[in-house]
Amino acid sequence: MRLYRLNPPHLQKEFTPHFLTFTTKFHWVLPPEARDIVLSRCFHDHRRIYELYVAVVMPDHVHIILTPLIDHSRGEIFSLVRIMQSIKGASAGAINQMLNRTGAVWQEESFDHALRPSEGLDAKVTYVLQDPVRKGLARDWHEYRWAWRREEQVAIEMLWVG
Numbered sequence: 001m002r003l004y005r006l007n008p009p010h011l012q013k014e015f016t017p018h019f020l021t022f023t024t025k026f027h028w029v030l031p032p033e034a035r036d037i038v039l040s041r042c043f044h045d046h047r048r049i050y051e052l053y054v055a056v057v058m059p060d061h062v063h064i065i066l067t068p069l070i071d072h073s074r075g076e077i078f079s080l081v082r083i084m085q086s087i088k089g090a091s092a093g094a095i096n097q098m099l100n101r102t103g104a105v106w107q108e109e110s111f112d113h114a115l116r117p118s119e120g121l122d123a124k125v126t127y128v129l130q131d132p133v134r135k136g137l138a139r140d141w142h143e144y145r146w147a148w149r150r151e152e153q154v155a156i157e158m159l160w161v162g
Helices: 032-044 080-099 121-129 151-161
Strands: 002-004 010-012 018-024 050-057 061-068 106-114 147-149
Touching: 010 106, 018 080, 032 050, 032 061, 032 080, 032 147, 050 121, 061 080, 061 121, 080 106, 121 147
Parallel strands: none
Antiparallel strands: 002 010, 018 061, 018 106, 050 061, 050 147
């Protein structure tokens, strides 16, 4: 377990899925092309520095659930700080370049929560996928362009349904 200092301090548990949310600076609404960039950055390091289960890019915030993987070169788990810096930093740079602007895209802080076994990963994934539906942006999460779910979960669900 690793504690890292932000406001308030955050707790990272090893080998545990984490639910993360980060918001645009001043709740700026990302244009569609910017949301494409963010979603691409969310799954860019999937299976390299984290196992990504779900990512949903809303107009002014992002939800992801992931489990940090082991950094074999350092012999430790990739930190949530490093993961968030990678996603937020790369997406902000690309968004600013695309829109010919400067300045912060993301709020400095983010929300993170290590999932407890009692919460259930599938339930949290479903919760994240339903955010665009709850906000009236889509009737079904499958219709929402900026929602991504790990394919293995789809195959598992199809086995249960079929």
